[in-house]
Amino acid sequence: xxxxxxxxxxxxxxxxxxxxxxxxxxxxxxxxxxxxxxxxxxxxxxxxxxxxxxxxxxxxxxxxxxxxxxxxxxxxxxxxxxxxxxxxxxxxxxxxxxxxxxxx
Amino acid sequence: xxxxxxxxxxxxxxxxxxxxxxxxxxxxxxxxxxxxxxxxxxxxxxxxxxxxxxxxxxxxxxxxxxxxxxxxxxxxxxxxxxxxxxxxxxxxxxxxxxxxxxxxxxxxxxxxxxxxxxxxxxxxxxxxxxxxxxxxxxxxxxxxxxxxxx
Amino acid sequence: xxxxxxxxxxxxxxxxxxxxxxxxxxxxxxxxxxxxxxxxxxxxxxxxxxxxxxxxxxxxxxxxxxxxxxxxxxxxxxxxxxxxxxxxxxxxxxxxxxxxxxxxxxxxxxxxxxxxxxxx
Numbered sequence: 001x002x003x004x005x006x007x008x009x010x011x012x013x014x015x016x017x018x019x020x021x022x023x024x025x026x027x028x029x030x031x032x033x034x035x036x037x038x039x040x041x042x043x044x045x046x047x048x049x050x051x052x053x054x055x056x057x058x059x060x061x062x063x064x065x066x067x068x069x070x071x072x073x074x075x076x077x078x079x080x081x082x083x084x085x086x087x088x089x090x091x092x093x094x095x096x097x098x099x100x101x102x103x104x
Numbered sequence: 105x106x107x108x109x110x111x112x113x114x115x116x117x118x119x120x121x122x123x124x125x126x127x128x129x130x131x132x133x134x135x136x137x138x139x140x141x142x143x144x145x146x147x148x149x150x151x152x153x154x155x156x157x158x159x160x161x162x163x164x165x166x167x168x169x170x171x172x173x174x175x176x177x178x179x180x181x182x183x184x185x186x187x188x189x190x191x192x193x194x195x196x197x198x199x200x201x202x203x204x205x206x207x208x209x210x211x212x213x214x215x216x217x218x219x220x221x222x223x224x225x226x227x228x229x230x231x232x233x234x235x236x237x238x239x240x241x242x243x244x245x246x247x248x249x250x251x252x253x254x
Numbered sequence: 255x256x257x258x259x260x261x262x263x264x265x266x267x268x269x270x271x272x273x274x275x276x277x278x279x280x281x282x283x284x285x286x287x288x289x290x291x292x293x294x295x296x297x298x299x300x301x302x303x304x305x306x307x308x309x310x311x312x313x314x315x316x317x318x319x320x321x322x323x324x325x326x327x328x329x330x331x332x333x334x335x336x337x338x339x340x341x342x343x344x345x346x347x348x349x350x351x352x353x354x355x356x357x358x359x360x361x362x363x364x365x366x367x368x369x370x371x372x373x374x
Contacts, residue, residue: 003361015228022224022243026334035229050229059356060331060344086355086368090330090344093356207339216337 004064005081009055009100013076016050020068020077028061029068030054055100060093078104109144109155114166120156121145121169121176127154129169132179134187136210141187145169145176160189168192213252217245255281255373256288258314260307262297265326265359269296272362281366290373291320293349294365298328298335299342311349321352321372325365330354 016033032053037046069077080103087093112120127147135142140159143166147154160166168191170177180191185199188206205212222245244250257278259269272278293314299307314320324345327333332343345351355368 003363004357018224018226018228021226023246024224025246026336027220027223027245030223031226033229048229058331060354061327061333061336062356063327063334063358065358084357084360084364084367086353086364086371088353090346090354093330093354204339214337215339220337 003081003084004066005079006059006083006085006103007057007062007064007066007069007100008078008080008083008103009097010076010078010104011052011055011097011101013074014052014055015074015076016052017073019071019073023067023071025065025067026061026063028058028063030056030058052097055097056094057100058094060090080104107153107155109157111157111159114158114160114164117143117156117158118167118169118172120158121172124154124156125172127152129173129175129179132169132176132183134183134189134208136187136208138210141189143183143189143191163188163190165190166192210249211251213249217248218252222248255369256291257282257294257369258291258310259294259296260310262295262299262303262307263328265296265328265357268357268359268362269294269325269365272365275362277362277366281369291318292369292372293320293322294325295322295329295345295351296325296359298333299345299348300340301342302340304342304348307345308348322349323368323372324351324354325357325368326360327356327358330356333358 016031018031021029021031033050034053035048036051038049039046066079069079083103110120124147127149130146130148132143132145135144137159140161142157142159145156147156158166166189168176168180170180170192178197181195181197183189184191184194185197186206186208188209224243224245259266261269291314293311295307311320311322322345324330328335329345332338332341335341336343342348353368353372355364357364
């Protein structure tokens with residue numbers, strides 16, 4: 001039986017590009033990140049990278065359209081059809097990086 | 105199968121509906137083109153699809169085709185209410201005593217999408233501070249129209 | 255368990271699927287003296303229906319404690335329609351909710367799991 005399950009995150013593949021956040025029709029994704037400078041031995045200046053601090057999907061709002069999965073250039077989001085859950089509060093439905101990553 | 109809509113003048117709208125006798129009217133709705141509103145009818149006969157479209161000015165009127173295609177009755181009322189056009193004799197359907205602007209026009213703002221901060225306004229790496237980098241062109245949330253913010 | 259469904263929109267089709275498949279009957283049972291009453295809100299809650307939702311909960315509560323299950327994104331938060339002027343963004347603005355089931359729509363098996371948690 002096909003069902004939508006949940007959307008899981010592979011945090012190490014996320015570059016904080018914000019594309020999923022911007023394309024989400026219900027605005028249910030929030031992403032916090034900061035930049036870091038990486039020194040490289042043979043480079044003239046440090047490389048700037050984005051570091052993901054927190055990736056959150058509010059499953060109370062999520063309509064499971066999958067646009068975030070389609071738009072991610074790094075395939076950092078994926079369907080997990082075998083996961084489903086319910087919660088006793090709306091706060092619990094706001095799932096952060098650790099939970100989203102645990103579902104992959 | 106997608107077929108290009110056949111565009112007719114508003115004065116020919118009833119004639120085009122009459123020519124589609126024997127077809128089933130599947131839906132009648134509208135598209136806000138900003139300068140005018142396009143009313144669209146979708147007809148089906150077996151595996152065939154046909155689209156008819158006509159252009160009506162804002163707050164303009166269009167003849168009803170519900171005597172030719174009874175399925176149009178509900179759709180015409182809904183389209184009239186949602187887009188602010190008058191198709192036939194308009195009787196309230198979903199909006200009763202509501203004199204705010206027609207909900208489905210692009211110019212009608214959706215306050216929630218303006219007042220609530222858009223998570224997508226943050227730039228990558230800016231610690232969640234919204235719009236921290238002034239040199240970047242601000243993108244708008246999908247569907248939010250420029251005139252809502254004024 | 256006695257199950258009352260306020261089928262407000264598409265989510266109630268999933269409730270019907272759970273009923274039709276027999277899965278709900280085997281879960282809920284047919285005891286004529288139920289020891290728990292669950293009110294399912296399945297679908298978008300609009301201002302037009304707000305009073306009816308409250309009255310349904312009040313009437314059900316006259317018989318004993320009622321647990322409300324917000325089934326689907328609309329009943330939880332307004333879902334994709336959270337921004338619409340005619341929509342109440344979550345049934346918990348009107349009545350107390352015991353459990354929220356995310357989904358758009360959640361499938362019949364999500365309903366069964368949620369009910370199992372609720373009566374466990």
